[in-house]
Amino acid sequence: MTIAITGATGQLGGLVIDSLLARVPATEIVALARNTEKAAGLASRGIDVRHFDYNQPEGLEPALKGVDRLLLISGNEVGRRTPQHKAVIDAAVAAGVGYIAYTSFLHVDQASIIAVAPEHKETEKLLAAAPVKVGLLRNGWYTENFIAQVQQSAETGTLLTSADAGRISAAARKDYAEAAAAVIGADAVDDAVYELSGDESFTYGDLANVTAELTGRPVALQNVSEEEHLKALLAAGVPEFGAQFFASTDLAIKEGELFDEHPGTLSKLIGHPTTSLKDALAPALTQG
Known part of the structure; x- marks a missing residue:
């Protein structure tokens, strides 16, 4: 069996490979990377490294030769991902790949506000x-997505949001990576949808409290309207696309699109509880 991982040098892809190595021999793993020089460390571990660029369709099918299972990690170029993913899927089918697992988004079939949907x-x-057989890894929000925001709030003493009391069922990137490895490296694979989220949800109020606890500095939660939030982000120098994205994400949180009412699938897949909010944020907030 040969398992290929796209985005192998990315933050998620690298963690998936680390976890997968505990399940299968390195000789059964193919690391697909846009920059193969960055994958030198993977090659030194006995992993087959192949050039793979979503924007170069002509090279995708040859890179997938001999691959049985493929983990398609969604691209990071918002607005271009659909044609990129189509090129990968088409190449995988042409190369004879029998199973594709894809990193999608939590309850995406019900989402209407979140920009990534x-x-x-x-x-x-x-x-x-x-x-082909398909495994949909519908990942919830990454806890790490909040790191820059809580670091700033620790400095300013204020955590700005327009999410109100909306709950977020996030998990650490490492948890999602372990789940992907468990699915793609399982003894048998079949069509399945996995709604993946942290065991415990939290609010922005919880984010403020945990930040204060970890840094020893008071952090006040400032809840504003969506319009006020957008204006504040633009005034702070955030580019319009980014400001719109952050404001719309908070609206999605407020409307419950980042909340999982029935968690547990992720921790069941990885065989242990998901990383707590405090443990996920601690490395970034207690450095030095």
Whole structure:
């Protein structure tokens, strides 16, 4: 069996490979990377490293030769991901890949506000039409997505949000990586949808409290309207696209799109509780 991982030098891909190495021999893993020089460390561990660029469709099928299972980690170029993912899926089918696992988004079939939803929905449709078995890894929000925000709040003493009391079922990147490795490296694979989220949800109020606890500095929660939030972000120099993204994400949180009412699938897959909010944020807030 040969398992290929896209985005192998990325933050998630690297963690997936680390976890996968505990399950299968290095000789059964193919690391697909846009920059193969960055993957030198993987090659030194006995892993087959192949050039793989979502924006160069002509090179995708040859890179997938001999691959049985593929983990397609969603691209990071928002607005271009659907054609990129289509090129990968088409190449995988042409190369004879029998199973594709894809990192989608939590309850994406029900999401309408969160900005990342449309491209994930479109990719899931492409996968549904492909003649392969498919595993949909619908990952919730990464706890690490809040690191820059809480670091800033520790400095300013204020955590700004327009999410109100909306709850977030986030988990650490390492947890999602372990789940991906468990699915792609399982003895048997079949069509399945995995709604993946942290065991415990939290609010922005919890983020403020944990930040204060870890840094020893008071952090006040400032809840504002979506319009006020957007204005504040723009005034702080955040580019318009980024400001719109952050404000719309908080609206999605407020409306419950980042909350999982029935958690537990992720911790069951990885065989242990998901990383707590405090433990996930501690390395970034207690450095030095």
